[in-house]
Amino acid sequence: MKRSILIQLSILLALILLTNLVDTKSRANYEEILGQAGGVKVDLTGDVKIFNSSPTHETPRKGGTLIKAESAEPENLNYYTSTSAAAKRFLDYIYESLINYDYTTWEYNRPVLAQHYEISEDKKTYTFHLHKNITWHDGKPLTSEDVLFSLKAIMNPYVDDAPLRAYYRNVVEARTPDKYTFIVRTSDTYFLNLEYMGGFAILPKHQWDPNGMMDRFDVQDLKDPQVFNNESDIKEWADQFNTNPLNRPAGMDAGKLIGSGPYKFHRWITGEYMMLVRNENYWNKEKPHISGFTEEPGYLDTIIVKSISDATAMLTALKAGDVDFLPRMRAIQYFEQTNTPDFLEKFQKVTFVVPAYSYVGWNNDKPYFQDKRVRQAMTMLIDRNAYNKYIGYDLGIPTIGPFYPFSPQYNDTIPRWPYDPDRAVELLDEAGWIDHDGDGIRDKDGVPFKFIFSVSAGSRGSKLLALMMKEDLQKIGIVVGIRQLEWSVYVENLRDRQFDCVMLLWIGGLQADPYQIWHSDNIGNRGSNYIGFRNAEADSLIIAARYEMNPVRRDSMYWRFQEILHEEQPYTFMFYQRDPGAYDRVFQDVKWIPIRPGYNNVSWWRRVSSGANVGMAP
Amino acid sequence: MKQQKKSRTYLDIVKRQFARNKLALYSLHVIYVLLFIFIFADFLANDKPLIMKYKGEYYAPVLREYGVEMFGMQWQDEFKTQQWKLLASKFEEGDWAVWPVVPFGPNDYDLKRKLMPPNSTHLCGTDELGRDVLSQLIHGSRVSLLVGFVAVAIYVTIGMILGALAGFYGGWVDVIIQRLIEVMITFPRMFLIITIVAVVQTQSIINIMIILGLTGWTGVARFTRGEFLKVKNEDYVTAAKALGFSDFRTIFRHVLPNTLTPVLVTATFGVAAAILIESGLSFLGFGAPPEQATWGSLLSSARDMLPSGWWLTTFPGLAIFITVTVYNLVGEGLRDALDPRLKQ
Numbered sequence: 001m002k003r004s005i006l007i008q009l010s011i012l013l014a015l016i017l018l019t020n021l022v023d024t025k026s027r028a029n030y031e032e033i034l035g036q037a038g039g040v041k042v043d044l045t046g047d048v049k050i051f052n053s054s055p056t057h058e059t060p061r062k063g064g065t066l067i068k069a070e071s072a073e074p075e076n077l078n079y080y081t082s083t084s085a086a087a088k089r090f091l092d093y094i095y096e097s098l099i100n101y102d103y104t105t106w107e108y109n110r111p112v113l114a115q116h117y118e119i120s121e122d123k124k125t126y127t128f129h130l131h132k133n134i135t136w137h138d139g140k141p142l143t144s145e146d147v148l149f150s151l152k153a154i155m156n157p158y159v160d161d162a163p164l165r166a167y168y169r170n171v172v173e174a175r176t177p178d179k180y181t182f183i184v185r186t187s188d189t190y191f192l193n194l195e196y197m198g199g200f201a202i203l204p205k206h207q208w209d210p211n212g213m214m215d216r217f218d219v220q221d222l223k224d225p226q227v228f229n230n231e232s233d234i235k236e237w238a239d240q241f242n243t244n245p246l247n248r249p250a251g252m253d254a255g256k257l258i259g260s261g262p263y264k265f266h267r268w269i270t271g272e273y274m275m276l277v278r279n280e281n282y283w284n285k286e287k288p289h290i291s292g293f294t295e296e297p298g299y300l301d302t303i304i305v306k307s308i309s310d311a312t313a314m315l316t317a318l319k320a321g322d323v324d325f326l327p328r329m330r331a332i333q334y335f336e337q338t339n340t341p342d343f344l345e346k347f348q349k350v351t352f353v354v355p356a357y358s359y360v361g362w363n364n365d366k367p368y369f370q371d372k373r374v375r376q377a378m379t380m381l382i383d384r385n386a387y388n389k390y391i392g393y394d395l396g397i398p399t400i401g402p403f404y405p406f407s408p409q410y411n412d413t414i415p416r417w418p419y420d421p422d423r424a425v426e427l428l429d430e431a432g433w434i435d436h437d438g439d440g441i442r443d444k445d446g447v448p449f450k451f452i453f454s455v456s457a458g459s460r461g462s463k464l465l466a467l468m469m470k471e472d473l474q475k476i477g478i479v480v481g482i483r484q485l486e487w488s489v490y491v492e493n494l495r496d497r498q499f500d501c502v503m504l505l506w507i508g509g510l511q512a513d514p515y516q517i518w519h520s521d522n523i524g525n526r527g528s529n530y531i532g533f534r535n536a537e538a539d540s541l542i543i544a545a546r547y548e549m550n551p552v553r554r555d556s557m558y559w560r561f562q563e564i565l566h567e568e569q570p571y572t573f574m575f576y577q578r579d580p581g582a583y584d585r586v587f588q589d590v591k592w593i594p595i596r597p598g599y600n601n602v603s604w605w606r607r608v609s610s611g612a613n614v615g616m617a618p
Numbered sequence: 619m620k621q622q623k624k625s626r627t628y629l630d631i632v633k634r635q636f637a638r639n640k641l642a643l644y645s646l647h648v649i650y651v652l653l654f655i656f657i658f659a660d661f662l663a664n665d666k667p668l669i670m671k672y673k674g675e676y677y678a679p680v681l682r683e684y685g686v687e688m689f690g691m692q693w694q695d696e697f698k699t700q701q702w703k704l705l706a707s708k709f710e711e712g713d714w715a716v717w718p719v720v721p722f723g724p725n726d727y728d729l730k731r732k733l734m735p736p737n738s739t740h741l742c743g744t745d746e747l748g749r750d751v752l753s754q755l756i757h758g759s760r761v762s763l764l765v766g767f768v769a770v771a772i773y774v775t776i777g778m779i780l781g782a783l784a785g786f787y788g789g790w791v792d793v794i795i796q797r798l799i800e801v802m803i804t805f806p807r808m809f810l811i812i813t814i815v816a817v818v819q820t821q822s823i824i825n826i827m828i829i830l831g832l833t834g835w836t837g838v839a840r841f842t843r844g845e846f847l848k849v850k851n852e853d854y855v856t857a858a859k860a861l862g863f864s865d866f867r868t869i870f871r872h873v874l875p876n877t878l879t880p881v882l883v884t885a886t887f888g889v890a891a892a893i894l895i896e897s898g899l900s901f902l903g904f905g906a907p908p909e910q911a912t913w914g915s916l917l918s919s920a921r922d923m924l925p926s927g928w929w930l931t932t933f934p935g936l937a938i939f940i941t942v943t944v945y946n947l948v949g950e951g952l953r954d955a956l957d958p959r960l961k962q
Contacts, residue, residue, distance in 0.1 A: 467909060471727055
């Protein structure tokens with residue numbers, strides 16, 4: 001027994017010494033490190049709307065494989081019920097929607113399945129005319145019946161898609177006058193109506209409802225408790241949908257998901273990879289496929305998403321050639337471990353903006369964070385720039401509010417709160433948080449200023465920030481405890497509002513509607529305003545902006561809303577995210593876009609390897 | 619001549635036997651050093667001066683910290699902000715301070731000094747927040763050794779009592795306790811511990827110590843039971859019974875002391891095993907809370923840095939390696955020394 005321990009330890013020691021041999025050079029100065037990574041910084045400000053990091057004049061070649069590595073594997077592959085971003089990233093190659101983003105203006109109005117569409121005078125009725133030649137991957141035609149079925153699936157109250165369904169509450173009528181026309185009517189003029197009415201993925205009715213169980217219900221029935229409580233079919237179908245084995249088509253003999261998109265689902269081996277193959281019979285051969293972005297609906301024959309949970313293993317796989325593309329590396333890997341000439345010659349490194357921002361959220365209902373002066377003080381106590389520079393390798397883009405910083409919604413006239421501990425201490429004193437009882441901890445009305453910073457177990461950045469805050473705040477008489485929680489527990493606590501302070505990321509779009517996160521309606525009942533932000537003016541601005549169809553007027557409301565947020569500091573807004581990634585230089589026309597996940601592989605093509613690898617092209 | 623033949627006690631024999639094993643002897647000295655670090659960690663690595671003269675007054679901030687934490691004393695007003703780093707700049711003439719050997723606290727961060735390789739200021743380098751690794755190692759030794767000792771103390775106590783009862787009474791008591799032991803050892807220990815930690819939720823080393831203690835007693839119980847079976851028919855036990863001593867007194871005063879030696883040997887190995895398990899748990903993120911530096915958590919945060927930052931893995935790895943090895947060597951030496959068949 002003890003001998004085996006000794007042997008194990010000797011092996012451990014040997015391994016440690018071995019790893020030391022790998023990296024014996026001394027470290028460069030940090031400032032130099034930030035400058036010498038040798039990658040491309042994707043910049044989507046100003047007029048640049050698409051960034052090509054491997055431009056070429058060659059004619060794109062069809063064929064080849066792209067293998068990318070992702071750390072998280074989706075729990076299921078149902079477009080509506082899956083909550084994981086990895087599932088959406090994968091399924092977006094399989095399913096299509098009526099309309100999508102225009103890749104030149106970044107407005108949500110490019111017809112895809114719809115040939116064209118009309119919006120009524122009162123902005124409440126949306127008529128979509130479908131292409132007549134659309135076929136599913138199995139050859140069956142896609143018609144307006146499938147569109148209506150998909151909308152009903154989303155609106156079915158028993159389907160596990162509550163966050164998505166919330167955006168379809170305003171649907172009052174949906175019908176299909178003929179096989180290629182789909183009409184949907186809403187009760188209001190919400191400014192994102194087109195995005196939601198035309199933006200949901202269309203699922204094939206013949207795969208998900210072969211017996212037509214949902215046929216006899218219309219959208220009104222799905223909103224009427226009288227009907228959906230009494231009609232057992234609605235619940236029965238939803239249960240089938242939620243538990244359909246096709247939600248996890250894992251394994252060699254699993255059924256195949258059928259979509260209409262440029263790539264077909266091929267296989268999913270749990271814990272290993274998910275695989276897509278090009279749809280040779282794709283219905284949309286129109287050129288250019290996406291204006292300004294790609295001529296063909298995909299050049300690569302296969303796209304494989306490998307699941308590698310460990311970051312070090314991921315980089316090793318890239319170097320070994322087992323993987324072609326890492327969409328998300330660790331910053332330290334990007335800046336410090338991939339600077340060898342060999343690596344830079346074979347791989348292109350890129351940092352690109354993803355529409356997500358990090359923030360520290362203060363539970364506004366806790367005694368210590370009720371006063372806005374305290375929240376302002378907390379913001380001024382966090383040295384955000386040093387955090388970004390030293391922990392984040394200067395990747396973050398400073399932000400003062402919840403909107404995409406390069407969109408007209410973002411109020412760029414508001415200066416950030418500075419890092420100013422002295423002013424912060426003054427504000428704390430003003431707010432009445434003084435050490436009354438002389439125990440070294442600030443208190444007010446008998447409540448000592450002790451709070452818990454909840455950290456999700458996987459999040460390294462928030463753990464480091466918590467450690468920094470604990471040290472810094474202790475010096476001015478505030479005690480910070482750190483609690484590390486598993487993600488599922490973390491989210492539970494968040495929804496139940498059982499926390500003092502959290503650090504998280506919100507992933508958004510180019511156009512955001514602050515209602516879900518900031519309106520006081522969404523406090524409690526497990527709503528997304530879990531920090532409990534209440535402000536009457538903000539509430540009325542949010543509501544008024546939702547139904548304001550004039551973008552200029554709407555944005556001016558959002559600018560005022562951001563001023564309120566800035567003053568109230570319910571969150572300490574940290575940074576818009578920039579992800580570091582790397583791909584094999586064999587890929588051309590690698591384009592980066594401002595919507596998540598930041599790239600779209602349909603534009604990528606693989607050059608036949610040259611030089612030493614002649615004749616070895618896959 | 620007669621005086622030289624002075625009879626030697628059992629302890630003397632054991633000591634002499636032990637001293638023959640040079641490796642074990644050196645290991646014992648290493649343990650002494652570890653114990654010294656364990657007790658005086660605050661005086662070895664701290665961002666506060668040990669003793670100083672400031673504006674004409676004498677202060678001992680490290681001692682004061684004990685006062686503040688344990689006895690509800692207060693920091694002097696001028697030190698409330700804990701800005702020890704800035705102290706030197708505020709010194710007037712005649713002021714001085716004696717700093718600890720490692721003048722950094724374990725949680726004392728300085729982003730500008732992040733990830734520095736070992737150098738004259740930071741002997742073991744710094745981590746990604748610019749914290750001194752040596753200071754974290756020194757304070758981490760407390761957690762590791764404390765977990766080792768307390769966990770083993772708990773399970774030796776439980777194991778001895780249960781083993782004694784089983785061995786002394788036999789019969790159905792024995793059957794029940796034996797089945798209990800069998801049930802316990804069918805669970806893989808590491809999984810059992812991880813499961814319990816996951817259920818308990820709050821992270822603290824006390825929980826880890828208790829869990830390790832509650833899951834590790836089976837070996838000790840079996841040993842003690844075996845020894846009891848061997849000893850319980852000896853004459854002195856019969857004598858104790860004949861004198862009408864209570865069972866309690868017979869077990870704990872007369873039999874148990876004679877069965878202690880093998881238990882002590884297992885305990886020594888147990889300390890090493892507990893340190894290893896604690897490191898493993900911290901490595902997996904189940905162990906001590908994030909602000910508490912332990913050897914395992916140091917290794918765990920270093921793992922993400924690989925292959926850069928070799929000093930982050932080497933020094934905690936070495937610390938674990940050396941500690942576990944010396945405990946094993948001492949245990950081995952002790953076992954050999956206690957074994958009468960090896961007596962020379």
